Amino acid sequence: MPGIKSLFGLVLLLCGLPLQAEVRLYAWERPPRVQLSESGEARGLVPELVAELFRRAGASYQLSFLPLQRAMRQVQREPGSCVLLVERRQERDPYYSWIGPLLISRLGLYARAGDDLQLASLEQARGLSILSHQGSGAGEYLSSVGLQVINSNKEALNLSMLQRGRARLWATSATVVSSFNGREPPREVLPFLTLMEEIACHPQFDPQLQQRLQAALHQLYAEDWVAALYARHGLTQE
Amino acid sequence: MRFLIGLALYCSAVALAVEPMEAALSELQPSTLSRAEQQAELQWFIEAAKPLRGTQVRVIAEHIPTHWYEANVLAPLFSQLTGIRVIHEISGEDDVVNKLRTQQQTGLPLYDAYISDSDLLGQHFRDDQVLILSDFIDGEGAAVTLPSLDLADFIGLPFVTAPDGELYQLPDQQFANLYWYRQDWFERPELRQAFRQRYGYELDVPQNWSAYEDIAAFFSEQVKEIDGQRVYGHMDYGGFDPSLGWRLSDAWLGMAGVADLGLPNGLPVDDWGIRVEACQPAGASMARGGALDSPAAVYALQRYIDWLKRYAPPEAQQMSFNQAGNVAAQGHIAQQIFWYTAFTADYTQPGSAVVDEQGLPRWRVAPSPRGAYWREGMKSGYQDVGAWTLLKSTPLKQQQAAWLYAQFVTAKSVSLRKTLVGLTPIRRSDLDSAPMLAAAPKLGGLVEFYRSPAARRWTPTGANVPDYSGMANLWWRQLHPAVSGELSATQALQNLARAFDRYLLAAGQRQRHACAPRLNPEQGALFWLQQPGAPWPALGNERPAGQTLPYTEALHAWD
CATH class of the missing domain: 3.40.190.10 (Periplasmic binding protein-like II)
Structure with a gap:
């Protein structure tokens, strides 16, 4: 039966891929680091950092804008979604799964x-x-x-x-x-x-994807990629 | 507490309007130093800081009264004296730990120094990222190390000294976990008689968990009301919060008797249930020789949950460490099995429900009762120090300025005054001083505890935990489902033990240190239960007869 088991596993894997593929990110405007252009695109340091982070983690996402409070409520109800970004405090820790920090x-x-x-x-x-x-x-x-x-x-x-x-x-x-x-x-x-401002995801967010994103972020810091991004935007990391 | 700090702040603001040295000498009374010695020590800070004038340092600590006093009063004083600007932030303990971890993982210069518990010592000496203070004092920090620092005077120095013999942190405040009770209620003849009639022994300081439970049931379910107020026989907290983790890891498992005999934490199995071979963590599950999912651990978790739900005020189930800390000071709690002395300041305020008309406490502290698996030779409780922690990656100038500030808030010129405000003593000289002894009657036994030789049996997490900042999160996330009723205590502890084993395996692969974890092979729980020591096999009777002792006799434990 190992052949059937393997086939069954492959089917499960293929079925699972699209589910993991699209993370819904809800951003809120805070120029100049996150803003909505006239053409409706997200601009600024944070969207650029997020794009590289997800690229390295091999995940895709869909980004839209909501007011912060609404985004925080929405994400608590919607699996596979995250707020970009939330200020992390101990009292908020249990209610999200965190990836960060992206900003200080x-x-x-x-x-x-x-x-x-x-x-x-x-x-x-x-x-x-x-x-x-x-x-x-x-x-x-x-x-x-x-x-x-x-x-x-x-x-x-x-x-x-x-x-x-x-x-x-x-x-x-x-x-x-x-x-x-x-x-x-x-x-x-x-x-x-x-x-620390972090991506705050639904509490049952896929733990493996969360770990991949966190590891990718640490790598970006280790490579000074984040520092270079700040420099390109004429900003400091503090 | 706010009133006291506000008053201190007002006095401080008035004082700062005058010359900084005069302001400091005015604020920092009493002191164990003579005025001339104190002035000389403060003058040393002024001179040592001259090359660093204009520097700004940012530090962080958890929010307890001692650190608020530092942030509100001592930091401005230090800045006035030295010209070094200090931003002293206060946040939750878990936030402090998270930020330290983030700075280590990303290199982001979040802070120049942390006041972080010595619980992280096992991580610090294995990870090689924390500045070794004993080296720094002899090397690049020599010119900014206070000649009168007197390290031997710090009572918590063993907690911040790693197995390699090096000093990694400098104690800033020290606290213990003790039994707390309303002595005035326990002395009421009608209550004593009712308790004796119902339980067959005296209403006194409980020596075991059976007696604690009897007393909890007595006040919560029999007495119910005292002087027109609803009262409870137990206080704890159970909210889904990081602080739930250290509620369990600090006290419940250790005092249940999960670990092996031997100080500081049990040898070879410690009070986190981790088996340690030589200095290498070898597993937390019984399958690998640990005790985190052992019968004693299940007993501890089940008692914690049952008593929280049955005997504590209903709102306690949703509370966190900081929310619960001063609840008993409101006057409706009869006893608390594990009470953090870091909150003592909140329990000594004039006019408080737990302070009498003479300003004396209606409460006392005593050694915590022991669980059914506890044996003589195990640790007697938990205590720890919040300690100054600097990172090797911090620029030298920032390290030096932060080190000066760390020494200032712990110097003999400052520490007695700070201790009398925050009641978290760190120096032997303060504990032996006349002002401290004069204050002792108002502190319910706190000073007697710290002056006793038995205090050494109250120990912190110790050096076995190789990655506290990562593993602390597992406690509350894995065990809360048992508190909420989604899982049984056994299931939740099995999940936690497996998560610990996975974490230890990963840490062993990451850490390059002779004391990095190396897991035992899985041999099955039965194999280890049949070996001597922890994990201890299940007892036939986990509820022996209740036993109490009069307060004065109970204190012999501190002889």
């Missing part, structure tokens, strides 16, 4: 350029309102340590609220701040947290 976020509290606020620690921010992007690890973290957080759907709105004095502080990263080309950019008052 250095988060800080930012004040208006003309605001002379000085902070030596997070404790000194107690009592101040802090703006944050809905679904970001920054807002969740600050809320968890008892600080007063105001969430909004767009970072542009946070910037606008900061500049109009609706809040003294904005919790975000230097990358986000520099993506807005204002004349008087907000000033970093207190760096407080580093977050």
Whole structure:
């Protein structure tokens, strides 16, 4: 019977291939690292990194855009799908299968350029309102340590609220701040947290594919491929 | 705790407005050093840091009160004194471990130093990526090593010294896992009488798990209410979270008696159920001589699940380590079998339900009760240090600046004040100091524990686990299905043991070290169960008669 077993195995393997072939990736816009071009294509450092990652892992994917919160909910319901990208925190760990990090976020509290606020620690921010992007690890973290957080759907709105004095502080990263080309950019008052941004997949995501993608990513780092990609985009890895 | 830290911060902010040395001397009281010695030590930091002025270092630690005090008060003080800017991040313990692992795997310069538990020591000395501090102190770190560091004064130094005799980490805070109970409730005559009538022995400190369970059932199911409040006889946590792993790996298996006799972790089978031949891990499943799926492990996991569901507050089943840490301080828990002393600060706040009108605790700590498989000569509990960990790949200037900060927050100038705030003692000189002895009555037995010779029988994970940051994830992912009822305790532990064996095999192929894992061939569980020692065969009676001792007698275990 070994012949029949082998044939049966081959059929199973062939049937299985298309199922594994297409990972559905849900990205959210965060120029300049991930953005949607006018022609409807994903552009930026992250889509380029993802393309190379999947090529090396021998997997294919389909990328579309959704708001972050919706993407995170969708992926928890949809096997074979992933969010591109989610800030990884211990509290979120059990709810996804992770591949990363693709980006490193250095988060800080930012004040208006003309605001002379000085902070030596997070404790000194107690009592101040802090703006944050809905679904970001920054807002969740600050809320968890008892600080007063105001969430909004767009970072542009946070910037606008900061500049109009609706809040003294904005919790975000230097990358986000520099993506807005204002004349008087907000000033970093207190760096407080580093977050790794990773591909967050459905918790039952194929473990072998997850391991292949993770191994391919480590190889990209080992070869300095990622560093070269950052250099091509004129960015640093922090 | 927030009030204390807030107050400390306010005082600190006021102090920083004056000259940095004065600010430091004002904040860092009391000290085991005289004022002149303290000033000289702080002046040394100022001088040693001069070549590094303007440097910025980024470090990370887990969120317990000690590290918040460092981040909120000590880091700004250090920056003012030295001109080295410190970004001291606080995050979850698992996040700290993940980031350390990521930095090692990708080379990304996430942090210049980590405060990470000595549980990772077995990985550090096999992987050759962590800076060996004993070499650094004599070499490139000599000029930035505090002459009065006094390594011999650190009580946790054995935990951060690998089998190769080298020092890999510097202790920053130390905590133990002890039994915690409401002494005031245990002393109430009506409760003592009711317990004696029902169980036939005294309501005192439980010496075995049978007595612990009787007391848990007594408060949760018989007493139910004290002074108008619903009370429970047990507290634990069971949420699907990485911290579920160390709930089980730190305490439940070890105190059930899974391991062999011998310190620090059992020889040759340790309290993770891993058999170690010489220094080489040889398997976790019984089939390879391990004990992770042994009857004692099943007994431990089943008791953990049963008691969590039957005796703890219902919400505990969804909680994590940090959420559960100060629950007993709310005043409705009678006892906790494994209580982390890292949370002591939350249990000593004036006005708290567990502190009386004189500011004295209504609770005490004592040695944890032992499970049915436990034998004299096994470890008596878990303790560990959160310790400064630097990587070889970090640039020298960053290493030196981070090393200065690490020594600052552990220096004699600082450590007594830090210990009194965070209650995670690291130095013998602090434990022997007059201010610490004066504080002891308010700390429920914590100081007595650390000053006792028995404290050495409380040990961390040890050096057997060759890849803690990878294997720690297996614990919670493989065992939670037993907590949720999807699998039996036996099935979940068999899955975990097999996963460990696969992991050890892969680590053995990857690590280039004489102590890298080398698996035993599979011989079947029966073969190993018939050999002396762990894995221990199933006991005919896993529930011997309950046994308790009065508090003062129970403390003789610490003699």
